[in-house]
Amino acid sequence: GIQVEQSPPDLILQEGANSTLRCNFSDSVNNLQWFHQNPWGQLINLFYIPSGTKQNGRLSATTVATERYSLLYISSSQTTDSGVYFCADTRDYKLSFGAGTTVTVRA
């Protein structure tokens, strides 16, 4: 199956800072999704982004399918942004997840 590599594994930010999270894929990207898992375990859809760039408030994402990577940008981070960020792609109709990036935003 497809291998999904996320970096960095951990990120500590001061409130107000900007950051970039990256996903690399071992194969071409199909239907990439970005998720945020909050401390209560809820997995929240951030973006469905097979290609191109999308923005939603302080978050934006870019997928370059031909080069097999995607980036998630967090601007002006807030403490509520803390949690684990996952990227995942669809293979055989199921999602293959990366190991996640744990983000801690300090006040």
Added chain:
Amino acid sequence: EAGVTQSPTHLIKTRGQQATLRCSPISGHTSVYWYQQALGLGLQFLLWYDEGEERNRGNFPPRFSGRQFPNYSSELNVNALELEDSALYLCASRGRGYSNQPQHFGDGTRLSIL
């Protein structure tokens, strides 16, 4: 529009018992997926149901099984529970057909095996 709903929120069982977890998809969605998130093992695909049929399963033993009902809700059954089955079980639903669409997740059931 209601999202994916899962019940119960928490479930505590002992080794050897059986557990039943339930999932109701978003209205109009026909595909239901089950994923397991065990400590240190990440999110792993368990089962996929579509239009009442099991379409695919992940690398899990047969004691993990389930079904999908005519209203597209789904049940995950885990028999002969083992300590390593302790995990967060997440259900996701996807729209009709095999076209490429995002999956939407419920809040999960946290299963603890004592």
